[in-house]
Amino acid sequence: MLLNDLTSSVDLRPVRYQFSTVRGDSYDDNWLVIDGTVTTPEGSWSFTEPCLLTNEALQVAAWLRAVAAGTVAVTGPDAEGELSPDICFIEPVVAFSLAGRSEGGAVAIRVHLSLEAAPPWQQDDDRADIYQYAVEIRTDAAALLRAADQWDLSLASFPPR
Numbered sequence: 001m002l003l004n005d006l007t008s009s010v011d012l013r014p015v016r017y018q019f020s021t022v023r024g025d026s027y028d029d030n031w032l033v034i035d036g037t038v039t040t041p042e043g044s045w046s047f048t049e050p051c052l053l054t055n056e057a058l059q060v061a062a063w064l065r066a067v068a069a070g071t072v073a074v075t076g077p078d079a080e081g082e083l084s085p086d087i088c089f090i091e092p093v094v095a096f097s098l099a100g101r102s103e104g105g106a107v108a109i110r111v112h113l114s115l116e117a118a119p120p121w122q123q124d125d126d127r128a129d130i131y132q133y134a135v136e137i138r139t140d141a142a143a144l145l146r147a148a149d150q151w152d153l154s155l156a157s158f159p160p161r
Helices: 054-069 141-155
Strands: 002-004 009-017 031-040 043-053 094-101 106-113 134-140
Touching: 002 134, 002 141, 009 134, 009 141, 031 106, 043 054, 054 094, 054 106, 054 141, 094 134, 106 141, 134 141
Parallel strands: none
Antiparallel strands: 002 009, 009 031, 031 043, 094 106, 106 134
C-alpha cells in the first residue's frame, strides 16, 4: 500500500507471518511482519517489524475507505499539543489519523510511526513519544481507495489462522 504526495511517501506491505507454523495461540499465529519504506524531506528509512495482527491489518483498509467516504472526523493535537491516532493497534508501531480535509475532496492523513518504525534519528531518543512522529500525506479519495485495494490484495495471502 503506497500513500504518497509530492514530498513524502509511506509504503507498507505485509511480508509474512511472524511464525511460519501454527502454534494454536490466536496472537502468535496471527502476527504479521510489515515491511515499511518511508521517504520525507527529513530523510528516508525502512523497517521490517511484526506489528499487526491479521484482524488489525484488515482495519487499515476499512479506515482508508471511511476517510475517502468522509465519515472520519479530523483530529488535531490535544491541549498539550499531543497527537492521538484515529486507529491504533496492540503494538504501537504504526497508526493513522486524519489531519485535515478541504473542499474538493483533498485530505491530509497522518501515518504515525513509533518505536521500530520511527526515523533512525529518533529511535535512540528517550523523548520520542509514542504516536508523536507522523508523516503527513496530502491526497484524495481516489488515491485512498486505491491504497485500500492494494492493502486488501496484499493481505489476501495472510488470512487469520
